[in-house]
Amino acid sequence: MEDDRPEDGSQDFPPLDERDEDQLLPQLVAHLREHRTKLRQEWAGRIHDAHLLHAMTPQEMAAETTSVYDNYVEVLETGSVEALQHYARDLSERIIPRGVETHEVVGIVLLLRDVLARSLFEKYQRDFALLNRVLDAYEPAANRIANTVAVSFVEERERVIRQQQDSIRELSTPVLPVRERLLILPIIGVLDAERARQLTEQLLRGIRTHRAKVVVIDITGAPDVDESVANHLVRTVDASRLMGASVIITGLSPEIAQTLVTIGVDLGKMNTIGDLQGGLEEAERLLGYTVTRDEAAAAT
Amino acid sequence: MRFQGDLIAQIGEFRARGLIIDVAALDVLDSFGSRTLRNIAEMARLRGATTVIVGIQPDVALAMVELGMGTGEVATALDLEEGLVYLDRHVRGRR
Numbered sequence: 001m002e003d004d005r006p007e008d009g010s011q012d013f014p015p016l017d018e019r020d021e022d023q024l025l026p027q028l029v030a031h032l033r034e035h036r037t038k039l040r041q042e043w044a045g046r047i048h049d050a051h052l053l054h055a056m057t058p059q060e061m062a063a064e065t066t067s068v069y070d071n072y073v074e075v076l077e078t079g080s081v082e083a084l085q086h087y088a089r090d091l092s093e094r095i096i097p098r099g100v101e102t103h104e105v106v107g108i109v110l111l112l113r114d115v116l117a118r119s120l121f122e123k124y125q126r127d128f129a130l131l132n133r134v135l136d137a138y139e140p141a142a143n144r145i146a147n148t149v150a151v152s153f154v155e156e157r158e159r160v161i162r163q164q165q166d167s168i169r170e171l172s173t174p175v176l177p178v179r180e181r182l183l184i185l186p187i188i189g190v191l192d193a194e195r196a197r198q199l200t201e202q203l204l205r206g207i208r209t210h211r212a213k214v215v216v217i218d219i220t221g222a223p224d225v226d227e228s229v230a231n232h233l234v235r236t237v238d239a240s241r242l243m244g245a246s247v248i249i250t251g252l253s254p255e256i257a258q259t260l261v262t263i264g265v266d267l268g269k270m271n272t273i274g275d276l277q278g279g280l281e282e283a284e285r286l287l288g289y290t291v292t293r294d295e296a297a298a299a300t
Numbered sequence: 301m302r303f304q305g306d307l308i309a310q311i312g313e314f315r316a317r318g319l320i321i322d323v324a325a326l327d328v329l330d331s332f333g334s335r336t337l338r339n340i341a342e343m344a345r346l347r348g349a350t351t352v353i354v355g356i357q358p359d360v361a362l363a364m365v366e367l368g369m370g371t372g373e374v375a376t377a378l379d380l381e382e383g384l385v386y387l388d389r390h391v392r393g394r395r
Contacts, residue, residue, distance in 0.1 A: 204358035205358055207378070208358060208378065211382075235365040242365070242370070242376050244379075
């Protein structure tokens with residue numbers, strides 16, 4: 001490393017014209033390695049000026065910018081984005097929970113690209129043809145890096161969002177045992193096809209786990225039921241019956257009752273009761289009968 | 301067919317009042333399978349025995365209702381134990 005080389009010292013390099021194009025990138029990498037400290041600081045300064053990455057402390061910022069810089073140069077050198085991809089995903093995992101936005105991540109990578117490009121302009125300003133060739137080598141690689149980082153970040157975000165959606169879904173359809181062999185399934189919020197399917201699966205699994213005989217599905221909190229969901233509800237009742245559990249549906253709003261009748265859902269098979277309280281009483285009546293018989297059988 | 305014949309014959313032989321069909325080991329139950337089960341139950345009823353189908357798995361139950369196959373009038377229960385409870389109640393009640 002000869003850090004004391006004058007900045008305008010492009011003529012200090014041997015003439016490049018006769019060199020192979022392949023030699024450009026290694027030379028470029030050598031240049032970026034050589035001025036690593038200065039360029040990285042310049043970059044960090046520009047990140048600060050652009051008010052990006054508020055969520056990070058200066059120490060973290062220094063550590064991360066150094067790693068990003070080194071990764072960046074390494075990709076330029078090797079042409080392989082795999083390590084960078086890995087690093088970007090890892091970095092995203094750390095910074096997403098702290099509220100770093102996509103525009104910030106893309107912004108800092110583009111800033112680094114610009115800082116490095118400026119330093120190349122400065123270095124090769126004497127030889128315009130050579131500068132063009134250097135940029136030809138630099139730009140595709142730099143753009144590819146920006147792409148990789150942005151895509152990794154967005155993918156990581158999507159993964160986090162999917163994970164959160166899954167847990168929200170799971171929380172939003174709880175299958176609750178209230179008495180022995182009695183489950184309550186309160187449905188709150190919009191019931192789309194995907195959620196209805198998941199609800200059925202959870203209910204059937206719950207029936208088996210808790211050995212439920214009676215299930216009360218309360219749809220007081222569901223604002224609307226369309227045809228496919230209504231049919232799904234009927235299938236849920238049928239499937240529960242196949243597993244030996246009877247279903248009581250409570251809290252049908254006037255609108256939903258109208259919908260069910262209009263679309264011709266067979267209500268005869270569905271045991272419906274006005275409100276949750278009535279449904280629980282009915283369930284207890286059903287279960288009370290069973291329990292009495294069980295006790296009698298156990299006593300003999 | 302052979303299974304059906306033997307079964308119906310044995311109901312008479314043992315003077316069985318109840319019949320439990322356990323399908324817990326089945327991952328799939330097609331329309332032929334469920335029709336066979338319905339037929340057996342109907343034959344058993346004619347021979348004087350009540351049938352309970354037990355052990356239908358959650359996935360099987362879902363698939364069955366989605367394909368519009370039920371067990372008809374045949375009773376179902378969660379597992380063997382529940383099936384016995386059901387028979388105990390219904391067969392005794394009939395005596």
